[in-house]
Amino acid sequence: MLPTTAPALPADELRAWLRLVHSPGLGPSAARRLLAAFGSPQHAVAAGPTAWREVGGGAAAQALIQPALDHEALFATTLAWLEADPDRRHLLTLGDPAYPSALLEIADPPLLLYAQGRLSLLAPPSLAIVGSRHATTGGLDNARAFARHLSASGLVIVSGLALGIDGAAHDGALAGAEASGQGGTIAVVGTGLDRVYPKRHHALAHRMIDGAGLILSEFCLGAEPLAEHFPRRNRIIAGLSLGTLVVEAAVQSGSLITARLAAECGREVFAIPGSIHNPQSRGCHRLIKEGAKLVETADDILQELRMPPPIGAPAPQAAPLARHEPAAEEDPLLTALGHDPMTLDALSDRTGWPAAELQAHLLALELEGRVARLPGGLFQRRATG
Structure with a gap:
């Protein structure tokens, strides 16, 4: 069982980790080589230009010699953020007992993870639920209903806090956890944890932090929602999970990237079929053609993962009829x-x-x-x- 809190890093170690991981121009591969060569971030940043160049390459050495980031300011900001809520704010390193072991199996595990919320959610089995930001009403209903049922069965639902399917999955998972006392939800985001993106999910993010939820990021405090951040966070969503369920997705979709990454990690891929007239179903249909498991109920997933359904709870057979606010541009x-x-x-x-x-x-x-x-x-x- 993973610990519910992570030990605070000594100041010199925290400062070294931040410099090694968040120096622009020093990529994760070079940082990993420096860590492997010198054994600790403190020794790596103290090694000097010649060693940096020999182990990490010229670009890595230049990034450490002339940092493009004020690391002392970042250190002060990060330390203050951690100390403001030590029970719910954590910084996990690769060697931390609370670091999720599932991520160690992917090709590029993050060297640092910022975490806010219930750290114990990294221990139970988890399932990713992803899909379109422009979901249909039925798609939102399906995501919410599947997430609720699976969370009540003990799975932690992992998604990306985006609009559409992600938000509905987090919402449903919280409802399932509240009803059952197990399960919960993890959001992996593409910004620093001192901000919420999209802003529309500010209340949802705080429901997670205050309840059965956890928010994770590999990006430093202050990091903006840059386009290149989101494909990187998708590998964490896939890597944390036993499998990935795609609810709705267009053919050109980040959700299909997550599904591909899950398959490459040897994890299960599930897809819900939809109408042939719905462009948001075409990505799911492509996944099914390529070998993803077609699912019609949440129990299909539980059976595949060999988990029992929640006692007395019927699996959702189809989208419940519920009201949702329509997109402004559509009737x-x-x-x-x-x-x-x-x-x-x-x-x-x-x-x-x-x-x-x-x-x-x-x-x-x-x-x-x-x-x-x-x-x-x-x-x-x-x-x-």
Whole structure:
């Protein structure tokens, strides 16, 4: 069992780790070679230019000789951040007992991990749930329902705190943990832990920190949400987990990168199929064609991972009908309709609209060629483009 807290690093060791890991121009491979050659970050940064050049190469030596970052300021900021909440803020190094052993199996484990929240969540088995930032209503419902059921079964749900599927997965996992007293959720982010990105998830992030959640980052405090950070954090999401479930994803999607990284680590890949008319289902369909396991219920995943379902809890068979705020650029009724055929009653339950208003709006969309009326009283969104 992993410890619930990490021992505080001595000041000289913390200062050396920060310099070795966060010197611009000193890549992780060179930093790892320096650590292997000198045995500790203190010895590595004290070795001097000649040794740096011989072991790490010219670029690494130059990065340490003329640092492009104020390391004393970073040290002071990091120390103050850790000391402000020592029970929930931690800095994990490769040799720390709390460092997740699963990450040691990937090709490029982070040398440092900043952690905030419940550190014990690194111990139980975990499953990544990822997907589109532009998810459909049904996709959000599926992510939330699967995460809740799997969390209540004892799995820790790992995702990236992004809009869409990630946020729904974290939310569902918290609900499952609150209901069952087990499980929980981990967010791996692409910024420093002194900021929340996207800002819309500020409340969700604090629910995690204050409850059954943990937020991880390999990026130093103050790090901005740069585009190149997110593919790097995806390897941590995949590496922490027994498998990765993709709920919805376009063909060109970061979620497919996470799935590929999971497969390369020898972990399971699961995908939920969707409508052939939904562009956010095409990534899942590609994964299934390439060998990912098609899942229809959360129990499909539990059986594959040989874990028992929660006692007395039915697995989600399909997306529950729930209200969600539509995207501003799309007709709210189309957002609620999704891409699969739906009855008028089901659509009324999902939107909460009166029947007369709903029928009038459906007729307008039908005349515009955006909705089709099918036999059996069903309505379906028409494919466009």
